[in-house]
Amino acid sequence: DLPTMPPAISRTTLYPALAWFYHTEYRGQAIRVARLLQPVNEDNVVGMAEIYVAETLQSRRYLASQLLFSSWVSQGLLVLLTLVLTAWLLRRVLRPMRQLSSLMVRREPGLLAPLPELLPWSETRLLIVAFNRYIDRLRGVLSRQERFNADASHQLKTPLAVLKTQVSVALTRQDPALWQESLRA
Numbered sequence: 001d002l003p004t005m006p007p008a009i010s011r012t013t014l015y016p017a018l019a020w021f022y023h024t025e026y027r028g029q030a031i032r033v034a035r036l037l038q039p040v041n042e043d044n045v046v047g048m049a050e051i052y053v054a055e056t057l058q059s060r061r062y063l064a065s066q067l068l069f070s071s072w073v074s075q076g077l078l079v080l081l082t083l084v085l086t087a088w089l090l091r092r093v094l095r096p097m098r099q100l101s102s103l104m105v106r107r108e109p110g111l112l113a114p115l116p117e118l119l120p121w122s123e124t125r126l127l128i129v130a131f132n133r134y135i136d137r138l139r140g141v142l143s144r145q146e147r148f149n150a151d152a153s154h155q156l157k158t159p160l161a162v163l164k165t166q167v168s169v170a171l172t173r174q175d176p177a178l179w180q181e182s183l184r185a
Contacts, residue, residue, distance in 0.1 A: 002031075002033060019036045019037075036050075036051040037049070037051075103116075103118070115135075
């Protein structure tokens, strides 16, 4: 005894079957009705069956609010779980980077020892290898610079000794003409 479909309602484009959806009232309550035409071809019966299904809008709204609430809860829990797991994973993954950073901050300025392999990932291990190679090259540059400084110092000692001797000789003489001779030499 559901109300029949009003004549102005066209078939829905959202559902490809022969279906219509409409709102009406039934026994004083607002309802949503679905009308479906179903072909029948059994034994001696051939034709079209009309199927009507309805639900009250109140139950429909209640179901929609329950679905919305459960999806909010489940999605909220999923987001919260994702955030917690992401934070835990980032802390765990970045722990070796923090150890390396702490080691670099506490490192003595002149220390040219290679860095230990603290980073477990192959992508970051290359960073340590490159840094250690850089330290090796820097150690070589500093060694060459120290040798150069030692050679230059050694080569400058003899002329400085001669100059010091000439100045000492000039200071021991009383005659200004001898001072000039010693200073020219």
